[in-house]
Structures are given as structure tokens and as C-alpha cells.
Amino acid sequence: MKTVFSLLHSRRAVKTELDGGVLIEPHEKPSRAETILARVKGQALGEILEPEEFGLDPIRRVHSADYVEFLEHCWTDWLAAGKPGEAIPAVWCGRGMRARVPKDIDGRLGYYSFAAETSISDGTWEAARASANVALTAQKLVAGGERAAFALCRPPGHHAHADLFGGYCFFNNAAIVAQAFRDQGAQRVAILDVDFHHGNGTQAIFYQRRDVLTLSLHGDPDLVFPHFLGFEDETGEGEGEGYNLNLVYPPGTPYAVWSQGLETACQRIAGFQPDALVVALGVDTFEEDPISFFKLKSDDYLTLGQRLQRLGLPTVFTMEGGYDVDAIGVNAVNVMQGFDRG
Numbered sequence: 001m002k003t004v005f006s007l008l009h010s011r012r013a014v015k016t017e018l019d020g021g022v023l024i025e026p027h028e029k030p031s032r033a034e035t036i037l038a039r040v041k042g043q044a045l046g047e048i049l050e051p052e053e054f055g056l057d058p059i060r061r062v063h064s065a066d067y068v069e070f071l072e073h074c075w076t077d078w079l080a081a082g083k084p085g086e087a088i089p090a091v092w093c094g095r096g097m098r099a100r101v102p103k104d105i106d107g108r109l110g111y112y113s114f115a116a117e118t119s120i121s122d123g124t125w126e127a128a129r130a131s132a133n134v135a136l137t138a139q140k141l142v143a144g145g146e147r148a149a150f151a152l153c154r155p156p157g158h159h160a161h162a163d164l165f166g167g168y169c170f171f172n173n174a175a176i177v178a179q180a181f182r183d184q185g186a187q188r189v190a191i192l193d194v195d196f197h198h199g200n201g202t203q204a205i206f207y208q209r210r211d212v213l214t215l216s217l218h219g220d221p222d223l224v225f226p227h228f229l230g231f232e233d234e235t236g237e238g239e240g241e242g243y244n245l246n247l248v249y250p251p252g253t254p255y256a257v258w259s260q261g262l263e264t265a266c267q268r269i270a271g272f273q274p275d276a277l278v279v280a281l282g283v284d285t286f287e288e289d290p291i292s293f294f295k296l297k298s299d300d301y302l303t304l305g306q307r308l309q310r311l312g313l314p315t316v317f318t319m320e321g322g323y324d325v326d327a328i329g330v331n332a333v334n335v336m337q338g339f340d341r342g
């Protein structure tokens with residue numbers, strides 16, 4: 001399987017993540033991508049390509065123009081306001097307040113985000129743009145005939161809404177890939193999110209649409225991030241009713257249980273008969289992940305890859321979460337190797 005990777009991911013090197021009332025070293029750090037890349041090379045998974053430049057149009061097919069504009073200028077606006085630290089949102093449009101875009105950078109940071117753990121600094125814009133180019137290059141490979149391709153994206157994307165960043169995500173790479181397939185003539189696309197956390201952004205982007213089926217297996221939002229979306233009664237709206245599936249699991253969930261949900265999701269995908277499949281691949285479902293509570297083991301990712309291959313669909317994998325950096329390479333590449341072996 002070919003991998004797409006950009007060294008520009010390392011431009012995303014914020015020093016802070018607000019966690020537990022303190023600023024910690026971010027979980028979503030550059031070594032994540034380096035560890036996965038080393039494993040791709042070590043396992044000779046396949047050719048490694050740099051991304052092509054696709055510009056802003058494919059991004060704006062998913063994200064609003066004002067949100068893209070905000071992200072491009074956020075850091076310089078923050079500096080111009082004389083702020084001493086990294087850009088961190090600290091005020092939001094609470095219930096009963098007015099959802100309008102303030103002029104002030106603090107107000108705009110809150111307007112365009114849903115969580116405070118995702119600091120912004122110099123280079124975040126470049127890295128997010130490169131991550132979307134990585135995903136679009138993988139999509140081009142698959143649209144061009146490759147059975148599957150691995151978009152080694154960093155920063156991740158599945159928490160990003162059309163005009164909201166958070167959960168370490170800025171551009172929703174999986175959604176951008178799905179929309180690119182649609183814009184190139186695919187009638188139906190499925191996005192399967194296997195990250196530990198609910199793919200709230202992906203769900204929201206396609207919630208009223210029936211051309212893109214969104215499915216997510218994840219930790220109970222009552223207990224974990226993103227908390228305010230991802231429950232099983234969220235099945236889509238309007239045209240999209242019936243085209244969103246959430247499968248929620250409790251602390252300690254092992255592969256034996258989780259894989260039953262995977263089977264349910266795979267059968268739903270098969271029934272939908274999509275022209276392409278996008279897998280939002282997070283490996284924070286791993287038993288040692290520092291911020292999650294499932295108990296998948298490294299071999300389970302081989303089995304996961306094999307099951308996904310049996311769907312027989314052109315497939316783009318977008319790298320999402322996974323924070324046990326020692327194991328993230330083995331676990332992510334196991335999915336690809338399981339898929340390749342089929």
C-alpha cells in the first residue's frame with residue numbers, strides 16, 4: 001500500500017495543551033507521525049509519496065470560507081493583539097448568547113472552536129494545509145486505480161466541523177476526501193471512523209446528506225471527549241435521516257466486543273453500496289493509550305485491516321488519533337498490512 005506523507009506536519013509543534021488545569025506537552029505531537037513513518041519504512045509497506053498541492057478549493061468544499069480565512073490569519077492576529085503565549089480559545093457562545101463573529105481575536109477563537117485543548121501557534125496553518133494535501137493525494141491515488149492508500153495525516157481532522165476546530169483537528173481530512181470523491185463522480189461514499197473518540201466533525205458535516213454515510217465506533221460521550229455529540233440516537237436529519245450510525249462503548253471494551261460493532265458497521269456499509277470508503281483511522285483504541293479506555297491489542301489492528309479489505313471497496317485511510325507513541329507505528333501499520341494481506 002502506498003503512503004502519503006509531508007514533512008510539513010512538523011510545522012505543527014505547539015508547546016501547550018490545556019489539560020487538567022495545567023499546560024502540558026501536547027499529546028498530539030510531531031513524534032507521532034515520525035514513529036508511524038519509521039514503521040512504514042521498516043515494514044516496507046510500500047512507496048512513500050510527498051503530497052501534491054491542491055489549493056483551498058477542495059478544503060472549502062467542506063469548510064466555510066470565513067473559517068478558512070480565520071485559520072489562515074489566526075496566529076498573526078493573535079500576535080498583533082500582543083498576546084504572550086500560544087493562541088488558546090477561552091470564551092464561547094454559551095446557551096442564550098448570540099452566535100455572531102466578533103472582531104476581537106479572543107472572540108473569533110471562541111466562535112471558531114468547540115474545545116480549549118487545541119492551541120494554535122506559528123506553523124499550524126501550514127501543517128493543516130499540508131495534512132489536507134496529504135489526504136487529497138491519497139484520494140487521487142485511489143481514484144486513479146490504487147485499491148487503497150494511507151494518508152499519514154498530521155494534524156488529524158475528524159473532530160473538525162465546517163467552521164469549528166478542536167480535538168487537535170483543523171481541517172476534516174476524511175470529509176475533504178469524501179467530498180473529493182463525490183465531486184469526481186462517485187455517487188455514494190462511506191466514512192467509517194474507528195478512532196476511540198466520536199467523529200463529531202465528520203458526522204456534523206454530512207448529517208443532512210444521504211450521499212455520504214457516516215459511521216463511528218467510540219467511547220461513550222457521556223464519559224469522554226467530545227461529550228456533546230456521538231450518541232446512538234443521532235441517526236441523521238432530513239435527507240440524511242438513517243445515514244449516520246453511532247456505536248457507543250463503555251470503559252474496558254475489548255476487541256471481542258468492539259469488533260461486533262465493526263461487523264455491524266461493515267454490514268451497513270455493504271448495504272449502502274458506496275463507490276469508495278474513507279476510514280478515519282485512530283489507534284487510540286489501543287489498550288495502552290493514555291487518554292482513552294478501550295482494550296484493543298496490536299494484533300487486533302491486523303484483524304481490523306483484514307475485515308476492511310473484505311468490503312472490497314476503493315479505500316483511503318486518513319490518520320487520526322493514537323497517543324501511545326511507542327506503539328502507534330505498529331498499530332497503524334498493522335491495519336494497512338492486514339488490509340494488504342486481505
Ligand SMILES: NCCCNCCCCCS
Nearest residue numbers: 019117167197225291321
Ligand atoms: N485529558 C485528555 C483530554 C483530551 N481532549 C481532546 C481529545 C482529542 C482526541 C483526538 S483523536
Ligand SMILES: [Zn+2]
Nearest residue numbers: 195196197321
Ligand atoms: Zn481520538
